Structure formats: C-alpha cells, structure tokens
Amino acid sequence: MTKIPALFDLTGRVAVVTGGAGLLGGEFCRTLREAGARVVIADIDVAAAQELAASLANKSDESRRVLPVHTDISSKESVESLVAGTLSEFQSLDIWVNCAALDPKFDLQQGFSPEAGEHLKESPTPLNVEFEYFPLDAWNQALAVNLTGMFLCCQAAGKQMLKQGRGVIINISSIYGLGGPDQRIYQQGDQPARYKPAYYSVTKAGVIGLTSYLAAYYAGKGIRVNALTPGGVYTDHDEVFLQAYRARTMLGRMAERNEMNGALLFLASDASSYMTGGNLVVDGGWTAW
Numbered sequence: 001m002t003k004i005p006a007l008f009d010l011t012g013r014v015a016v017v018t019g020g021a022g023l024l025g026g027e028f029c030r031t032l033r034e035a036g037a038r039v040v041i042a043d044i045d046v047a048a049a050q051e052l053a054a055s056l057a058n059k060s061d062e063s064r065r066v067l068p069v070h071t072d073i074s075s076k077e078s079v080e081s082l083v084a085g086t087l088s089e090f091q092s093l094d095i096w097v098n099c100a101a102l103d104p105k106f107d108l109q110q111g112f113s114p115e116a117g118e119h120l121k122e123s124p125t126p127l128n129v130e131f132e133y134f135p136l137d138a139w140n141q142a143l144a145v146n147l148t149g150m151f152l153c154c155q156a157a158g159k160q161m162l163k164q165g166r167g168v169i170i171n172i173s174s175i176y177g178l179g180g181p182d183q184r185i186y187q188q189g190d191q192p193a194r195y196k197p198a199y200y201s202v203t204k205a206g207v208i209g210l211t212s213y214l215a216a217y218y219a220g221k222g223i224r225v226n227a228l229t230p231g232g233v234y235t236d237h238d239e240v241f242l243q244a245y246r247a248r249t250m251l252g253r254m255a256e257r258n259e260m261n262g263a264l265l266f267l268a269s270d271a272s273s274y275m276t277g278g279n280l281v282v283d284g285g286w287t288a289w
Contacts (some may be wrong), residue, residue: 027258069082102145168267
C-alpha cells in the first residue's frame with residue numbers, strides 16, 4: 001500500500017501551467033514545484049513569468065527546474081511551441097493545468113477596471129454595459145481565449161500524453177460555470193451599474209463540458225481529465241463588495257489565494273488516481289445553499 005506522502009509526491013514529473021504568472025496560476029506553480037515537479041510557467045506576460053521563475057528557482061537542485069515561456073493560448077502555433085519547448089527542456093509532459101483566462105476584476109487594486117484574470121492583458125470587457133448591448137468583438141475575443149484557447153491546449157497536451165500513455169489535465173472553471181452571477185454584489189450604491197459579463201459564465205460552463213468530454217474520450221488511455229472550480233478569491237476588494245460576497249457563502253468569506261493549492265495538488269497527483277471527469281468545487285459553500 002502506498003503511503004500518504006508518496007501519493008502527493010510529484011518528483012520527476014513535468015507540469016505546465018498556463019496563466020502561470022497570475023493570481024492562482026502563480027500559487028499552482030509554487031505548489032507543483034514544492035511537490036517535486038519541474039514546472040513550466042506559461043504566460044503572455046513573460047516578464048511576470050520570469051520573475052516568478054526566479055523566485056522559485058533552486059540552483060542546488062537541478063531535478064526541480066522552472067522554465068518561463070511566453071505563450072498566447074489563443075494561438076495554435078504558440079501553444080504547439082510551448083509543448084515543443086517543454087519536451088526539449090524536460091523530455092516529458094505529465095501534468096497540464098489550464099488556468100489562463102480573461103476575467104474582469106472588480107478589486108480596488110484595479111480601480112474597478114477590466115483586467116485579464118491570469119495575466120492575459122488587454123481584456124476586452126466593458127464592465128458597465130448591459131447584456132443587450134454587449135459588444136460582439138468583446139464576446140468573440142473572450143471565447144477565443146477562455147474556451148478555444150483551452151481547446152488548443154488540451155489538443156496539444158493530449159497528443160504528447162497519448163504517446164507517453166499517461167498524463168493529467170486539470171481545467172480551471174468557476175462557480176459562475178455552475179450558475180449565473182448574482183449581479184447585485186457588484187453594485188456600488190449610487191454609482192453606475194456594473195456587470196460580470198455573460199461570456200464568463202458561458203466559457204466556464206464550457207470548461208466543465210470540455211472536461212467531461214475529454215475524460216470520456218481518453219477513457220482507457222492513461223489520461224485523466226478533471227476540473228477545479230474555485231469560488232471568489234480575495235484580491236483587495238472593496239468593503240461593500242466583500243460584505244455582499246460574504247453573505248452569499250457558508251463560510252462567510254472569500255478564499256485566500258493559497259486555499260486552492262491542496263485541491264490542485266490532489267488532482268495533479270496519484271492521490272486522485274481513481275478520479276476522472278470530475279469537478280472539484282472549492283467555494284466556501286457558495287453553490288451548496
């Protein structure tokens with residue numbers, strides 16, 4: 001019988017994290033690194049990826065290297081180059097975490113302006129536009145990143161994992177992929193109305209559908225595919241928003257950025273060896289009411 005610590009040990013494995021320099025992506029890179037994996041930080045913000053890689057590097061342990069790679073997941077060529085670079089550096093591909101996404105933010109640090117959720121810059125999202133007038137260009141760009149980008153990544157990773165006869169894919173969804181946003185929590189008294197855009201719920205629901213499809217498609221081929229669905233993660237949100245969000249959760253608070261790490265490690269490791277096609281929800285009870 002395998003001992004518990006060994007179930008979570010990723011020594012010798014190679015993990016790619018898209019959006020790896022972002023809020024959750026950075027946490028996931030640190031977690032995988034600490035568990036023993038060699039980590040590829042794939043991000044469109046290459047400077048942020050390089051900075052994170054420098055903070056994670058351990059020159060005394062060459063078995064745990066970290067590689068930053070500039071990647072645009074909406075580009076097939078860029079994604080294929082990411083896989084080729086990973087194989088050139090590490091000769092295998094064992095874990096793929098799809099974390100990159102466009103996600104408009106409402107935190108104080110961003111001044112309530114649109115920002116890419118995982119360091120995908122130039123978010124197309126206007127936060128004050130009603131659904132009836134939401135621009136088609138913004139919708140199309142978001143789908144190209146959040147859903148088509150994940151499709152391209154799963155294609156590229158799957159090709160290599162099939163050759164190896166093994167692999168793990170983890171797709172990051174959201175509670176808004178399970179239900180629509182409560183738009184009331186984004187309002188600020190007498191200020192103009194703000195909205196979480198439709199594309200976010202649609203693409204995150206699509207992530208769960210893609211996960212189920214791929215798990216069934218790869219059945220019996222050594223590749224496991226699961227989704228991780230986080231609730232809201234605190235990033236310097238204003239007090240009005242925090243109070244509204246707290247009232248919606250059973251635990252009465254937003255998640256801290258490190259509180260998804262245990263779930264991610266579980267899905268990436270042999271601890272979840274009997275799990276595929278699943279969706280692990282870590283939301284403080286938001287969806288359980």
